[in-house]
Amino acid sequence: MNGQFFIQLLNPGIGLLFATAFLLLWLNRRERYVAYAAAAYTASAIAFLILDVGPVLPMELQRLPANMGFLATGMLFAAAIIKRYDRPVPWRAMSVTAAISIAAFLWFLLGHPSIAARILTISIGAGIIAAMVVVALWPIEKRHLIDRVLFWVALFSALNLIVRPVVLLSLGGGFDDYIGFQQSVYWTTVQFTQAMVSIVAAISLMVAVALDQIAELRREADGDDLSGLLNxxxxxxxxxxxxxxxxxxxxxxxxxxxxxxxxxxxxxxxxxxxxxxxxxxxxxxxxxxxxxxxxxxxxxxxxxxxxxxxxxxxxxxxxxxxxxxxxxxxxxxxxxxxxxxxxxxxxxxxxxxxxxxxxxxxxxxxxxxxxxxxxxxxxxxxxxxxxxxxxx
Known part of the structure; x- marks a missing residue:
């Protein structure tokens, strides 16, 4: 085992760690948005394991479930943030975006192979899903610092997913094979930025869960159950x-x-x-x-x-x-x-x-x-x- 193998375990490890943390939070606080967060980090861990550690399938077909996992991660995390504010989750729009991305991915995997094109289709699809969070949160009054943090995390994630591959691929060109891809500056950037975004997003949402719990306890302490008013x-x-x-x-x-x-x-x-x-x-x-x-x-x-x-x-x-x-x-x-x-x-x-x-x-x-x-x-x-x- 070399150092690259342990680097490859970084994102799956982060995903499993936060998936476990959100699962424990959900067991204590049965809020749907917390369950979505646990599912998002589980999907992220599985996707990175398939991509970096899993066996190679004929025609590189292991790439398909891995990238489906990345899109599922984006959808579930978007649902977690949006649902926290009791806003309608745009499942249909996200599903259509993911389906188009996967269809384009399959074309550039099997019909007209291109690693660079596959990167763009998945990354831009995930970026559009993240942008849906920005659109959903834009009109909401952001009373607390954590509300602004979640908004900016969603905005940075959208820009990172859409702009990063376009810039880096235009500067570095395409990839002849996956060995060159995994040794490229682009993939190193992905590993680093994904880890950072995952950590910041998870911590931000955990703080939000904690604040929601405190607010609920305060409402219980200050509320009158019979009238529904304050005590x-x-x-x-x-x-x-x-x-x-x-x-x-x-x-x-x-x-x-x-x-x-x-x-x-x-x-x-x-x-x-x-x-x-x-x-x-x-x-x-x-x-x-x-x-x-x-x-x-x-x-x-x-x-x-x-x-x-x-x-x-x-x-x-x-x-x-x-x-x-x-x-x-x-x-x-x-x-x-x-x-x-x-x-x-x-x-x-x-x-x-x-x-x-x-x-x-x-x-x-x-x-x-x-x-x-x-x-x-x-x-x-x-x-x-x-x-x-x-x-x-």
Whole structure:
């Protein structure tokens, strides 16, 4: 065995290592995109083993499954990245691209043999598949560094696969046989760049998996399972951050505090299952009608808080009225027909420098006023007029 043999084992070894790592991640986190990544690195390892270590078949036919493996690697890894963002995977477009590449490869293998042409057909096909990832990720808001890293990995991979063979083959010419090909600068470049791209891509996706896991744990810790909204801790953390951002941008902030009317009586009369159904319906109703940037949480048994950054008092009242008037319809298919749940809502607008605690107190006062004046209504907090001292 010489040094070249161990170099040939580099990419299969990397592929098997990362395939195992992603498989273990998938066993712990049953996300489809993680399974795609494990399959992609398995296909890569098998393809390199067939190409570099496997036996030579008549008419060099071992090249066919190897290059099919490389295209499968590109398709599966593209699917892994795209699926992470819940975007539709372009399986048909990728399959057509791979089929055309394989058809051209067979022609340049059996019909009109040309090593250089075969390199171009497979490499450009794989590059087009990588470019589909770039197209899929382009319109997505890249909130975190890892989102930008994955985008740039896909872009570099596409450019590397399409531009590299064209440049190197134009500079170095073609190859007379596979011995010359495997000893060429081009193949050395392929071995090195493929190893680097594989490592960077795998590490980037693993970091993404870890961040997704952390985000899921945070959602579980900060979420309320029954309503589907945030729990009190989650609401206060997110609302406080949103309030501070809005104040730094000199934007208004509205806080709505809603309380389900006579909820204890509902539980006592109809049972806790009906009460739970109303809470679940309220949460679904709020998520459906509220603006995307609204922060909503269940902060008590039957009490909810909604923070709406950028909302004026008029816009906040419209949201509050939509929540109030739409509750009965939202509950209709979940509770007895003779039950008509209602909610009272207190509304407050954040003054410059107001804390979340102060805003909650103001909204609570408005809620108390809504309850005191008959329930099933919206009241807005109004500061008490300042009384001047006599003689002032």
């Amino acid at each position: 009190r801790r989650g609401f206060e953390a997110q609302a406080d951050a949103a309030l501070r951002r809005a104040q730094s941008e000199a934007r208004p902030v509205a806080l709505l505090v809603a309380d389900l009317d006579r909820f204890k009586s509902i539980n006592d009369t109809h049972g806790h299952a009906v009460g739970d159904a109303i809470i679940a319906a309220f949460g679904a109703h709020v998520r459906r009608i509220g603006p995307a940037h609204m922060i909503a949480g269940r902060i008590g048994g039957e009490e909810f808080a909604l923070l709406v950054p950028g909302a004026s008092i008029e816009a906040a009242r419209q949201i509050a009225e939509a929540v109030r008037t739409g509750l009965q319809a939202a509950c209709a298919d979940r509770i007895p027909a003779n039950l008509c749940p209602t909610t009272s809502i207190g509304l407050a607008i954040g003054a410059p420098g107001a804390t979340l605690s102060a805003l909650m107190q103001e909204a609570d006062q408005a809620l108390y006023e809504a309850k005191r004046t008959g329930r099933n209504r919206v009241r807005t907090f109004t500061p008490k007029p300042v009384r001047l001292a006599a003689g002032a």
